[in-house]
Amino acid sequence: MKKLFYPLMLGLAFAGFSCGSSSSENQTQNTGAAALNPGQSAVVDNVSNPNVVQVAVGSADHSTLVAALKAANYVDALSNVGPFTVFAPTNAAFDALPAGTLDDLVKPENQRTLRDILEYHVLLGVYKVEDFANGRNLGTADGRSVTVTKAADGSISINGAKIIGTVSASNGIIHVIDQVLLPK
Missing domain, CATH: 1.20.5 (Single alpha-helices involved in coiled-coils or other helix-helix interfaces)
Known part of the structure; x- marks a missing residue:
C-alpha cells in the first residue's frame, strides 16, 4: 500500500x-x-434589438447626446442589461442651452458633472407613457428625482421637458424630450 x-x-x-x-x-x-x-459597448451584435445607446447612435437627432455620453464615459453603463428609462434630449434641446454650456461640460475636468447631468436623465426600470401619473416623482440614477406633469391634452412632461416620442430598446425604453434636464 x-x-x-x-x-x-x-x-x-x-x-x-x-x-x-x-x-x-x-x-x-x-x-x-x-x-x-473596451467594455460592453464594444460588443458587436447586428442580430438582436439595439440597446438604448445603439438606438441613440442610430438617430441623427441625438448626435449631441451620444457625444455627451462618450465624454462622460457613460456609454458602457447604458449598454448593459438595464432595464433603463432614458429621457433623451434632442440636438435642438442641447442647442437651446446657454452658449458655451455644453463646450464647458465636455471638458475632461467636468466629466463628473456631465455624468451627473446624464444620470439625471435615467431611471432604473422601464416606465412606459401609461405609467406616468400627474405629479408623480421618479428617482433618477443620480439619486435625485424628476416630476411628471400630465396635461389635459394627454401630453406628458418631465420637469417641464415634453415627451415628443418613445422608442423601445432591448434594455429599456427611450422617451425623446425637447429640453435638457438640469438638476437643481
Missing part, C-alpha cells in the same frame, strides 16, 4: 503544481486581455 500511495501523492502534488503554473499564466494573460477590453 505504501508503495502505491507515495508515488500517487507525489504525482498528484506534481500535477497540482503544474496546473497552478499554467493557471497563473492564464490569469496573467486574461488580466492583460481584460485591461485591453
Whole structure:
C-alpha cells in the first residue's frame, strides 16, 4: 500500500503544481486581455434589438447626446442589461442651452458633472407613457428625482421637458424630450 500511495501523492502534488503554473499564466494573460477590453459597448451584435445607446447612435437627432455620453464615459453603463428609462434630449434641446454650456461640460475636468447631468436623465426600470401619473416623482440614477406633469391634452412632461416620442430598446425604453434636464 505504501508503495502505491507515495508515488500517487507525489504525482498528484506534481500535477497540482503544474496546473497552478499554467493557471497563473492564464490569469496573467486574461488580466492583460481584460485591461485591453473596451467594455460592453464594444460588443458587436447586428442580430438582436439595439440597446438604448445603439438606438441613440442610430438617430441623427441625438448626435449631441451620444457625444455627451462618450465624454462622460457613460456609454458602457447604458449598454448593459438595464432595464433603463432614458429621457433623451434632442440636438435642438442641447442647442437651446446657454452658449458655451455644453463646450464647458465636455471638458475632461467636468466629466463628473456631465455624468451627473446624464444620470439625471435615467431611471432604473422601464416606465412606459401609461405609467406616468400627474405629479408623480421618479428617482433618477443620480439619486435625485424628476416630476411628471400630465396635461389635459394627454401630453406628458418631465420637469417641464415634453415627451415628443418613445422608442423601445432591448434594455429599456427611450422617451425623446425637447429640453435638457438640469438638476437643481
